[in-house]
Amino acid sequence: MWPHSLVILAAVAGAIAPPPATQFVAIGGPWFRSLPGHLPAGGYFELHNIGKWPATLVGADSDACGMLMLHKSDQKNGMDTMSDVTSVDIPAGQTVKFAPGGYHLMCTDPGPTMKIGGSVPVTLKFSDGSAAHVTFAVKSATGQ
Numbered sequence: 001m002w003p004h005s006l007v008i009l010a011a012v013a014g015a016i017a018p019p020p021a022t023q024f025v026a027i028g029g030p031w032f033r034s035l036p037g038h039l040p041a042g043g044y045f046e047l048h049n050i051g052k053w054p055a056t057l058v059g060a061d062s063d064a065c066g067m068l069m070l071h072k073s074d075q076k077n078g079m080d081t082m083s084d085v086t087s088v089d090i091p092a093g094q095t096v097k098f099a100p101g102g103y104h105l106m107c108t109d110p111g112p113t114m115k116i117g118g119s120v121p122v123t124l125k126f127s128d129g130s131a132a133h134v135t136f137a138v139k140s141a142t143g144q
């Protein structure tokens with residue numbers, strides 16, 4: 001009798017609880033744009049949600065940065081603006097791009113490991129508490 005109930009319970013639990021976001025959100029092409037001097041570095045990548053569930057990016061960390069924030073560039077009345085973003089939704093089956101002119105990671109006070117030709121580790125944090133550890137290539141202002 002009870003083995004049958006167990007199967008049903010397992011099926012219901014599977015339907016309710018999605019897997020961790022890191023299991024169905026793939027991260028493509030991660031890189032930082034390193035600028036001369038001590039200017040902040042912009043971080044770019046793509047989030048591919050290949051699952052059946054929505055995911056939400058809520059933050060990022062890196063030892064290579066004083067602070068690492070989610071930002072969005074915009075044009076308002078012909079002016080370039082930049083604002084803090086608290087979360088970025090990645091709907092099921094969709095791709096969200098972090099690219100120049102739009103969403104980006106803002107790395108302030110970049111440390112010595114933020115060197116063109118090198119790479120730095122970044123942790124991307126999702127709203128379900130899961131986190132992806134990603135290696136970002138460090139490129140020049142022109143993306144080389």
Ligand SMILES: [Cu+2]
Binds near residue numbers: 072
């Ligand atoms: Cu920014």
